[in-house]
Amino acid sequence: MNRTVRLYALVEELRAVAPRPMTVSALAARFEVSTRTVQRDLQALMETGVPVRTTTGRGGGWSIDREMTLPPIHFTADEASALAVALAAADACAPYAGAARTAAQKIAASMTGTASAAARQLAVRIVAQPSPTDxxxxxxxxxxxxxxxxxxxxxxxxxxxxxxxxxxxxxxxxxxxxxxxxxxxxxxxxxxxxxxxxxxxxxxxxxxxxxxxxxxxxxxxxxxxxxxxxxxxxxxxxxxxxxxxxx
The missing domain is CATH 2.30.30.520 (SH3 type barrels.)
Incomplete structure (x- = not known):
């Protein structure tokens, strides 16, 4: 399982049991990787805006806010490419551009397979002129x-x-x-x-x-x-x- 797929699977694993938390060791056993790898993946999800959080103490662990995440969405390759183009249009001059970036992170985390590949391949082929908007x-x-x-x-x-x-x-x-x-x-x-x-x-x-x-x-x-x-x-x-x- 590559890292992109594992990150997506981690989100869905936490969604499945939410609001109950899961320990790092339980997640590591589920995905057959080290606890260090899971810890690094969870930190990466936090840094990209996925609403995962950790609690300490007895009964603690990692959990996710179901209301702030997307369930699995089955996009076609063309739909995923259309989303990439639409998100590219939300540059710095567009209203709510900052929120568009975090929305893109959540959408990217929900896509797998050919749809994800199509969106990522197109994303690296789109450029935009910097906007002067403050x-x-x-x-x-x-x-x-x-x-x-x-x-x-x-x-x-x-x-x-x-x-x-x-x-x-x-x-x-x-x-x-x-x-x-x-x-x-x-x-x-x-x-x-x-x-x-x-x-x-x-x-x-x-x-x-x-x-x-x-x-x-x-x-x-x-x-x-x-x-x-x-x-x-x-x-x-x-x-x-x-x-x-x-x-």
């Missing part, structure tokens, strides 16, 4: 969206003019490889799109934002025909596809 800015935008709070930002437009704004986030727009925060701008008193790589400073507040309809804010703009990506339908099956406004 991670502090991205984190502030993510927090404002997640908590539905007012965001203070400094924005530089296409002509190089800077301005300070207070905005009420409505959602995100992706177009031609770029990401935009769509929000109600209190300064302009209308809907506006802010390209993430042009936001030079951002700070979330504790002030609740008023709810705004994303489709309404896009009405009359160059992105008025934007629709929800079909790939997101399984995540929001109860939501109707937003309709483009009548022209």
């Amino acid at each position: 991670s502090t800015v991205r984190a502030a935008v993510e927090r404002a969206l997640s908590t539905n709070t007012v965001l203070r930002l400094t924005y530089t437009d296409a002509a190089g003019r800077g301005s300070d704004r207070e905005v009420e986030p409505a959602g995100l727009l992706t177009a031609e490889g770029r990401w935009y925060l769509i929000a109600w701008c209190r300064t302009r008193r209308s809907g506006r799109g802010f390209r993430l790589d042009r936001i030079t400073e951002a700070a979330p507040t504790a002030e609740p934002a008023q709810p705004h309809d994303l489709t309404e804010l896009l009405r009359g703009s160059a992105a008025s025909g934007a629709v929800r990506p079909t790939t997101l339908a399984p995540l929001a099956p109860h939501l109707d596809q937003p309709k483009a406004p009548r022209r």
Whole structure:
């Protein structure tokens, strides 16, 4: 059994008995390796974000949080390759890029066989240009969206003019490889799109934002025909596809 397969099997072995812990010696006997090897593997899983933890004392050992891990998922080679491409697109300028990396680690741990091989082979053949987006800015935008709070930002437009704004986030727009925060701008008193790589400073507040309809804010703009990506339908099956406004 190679190490990649063993790491996957360790996760599933711990999932099978969760929330009860297993000792290193029991895991070593199960996989016919040394306790040192198991200890090293478990440490590697922790470092890659897999929610394994250890408890000491009588009845202690290693355990895993079932709610934070994936059961075995049977991807086809094409599905696994599609995931690799999608995750590559979540570069540093994309919202929630940090969470995308940890999600990728969990998905990788759930794949075996030809699907895993296909994804790994494609992954080493994808490159991306570094993004100028500030991670502090991205984190502030993510927090404002997640908590539905007012965001203070400094924005530089296409002509190089800077301005300070207070905005009420409505959602995100992706177009031609770029990401935009769509929000109600209190300064302009209308809907506006802010390209993430042009936001030079951002700070979330504790002030609740008023709810705004994303489709309404896009009405009359160059992105008025934007629709929800079909790939997101399984995540929001109860939501109707937003309709483009009548022209």
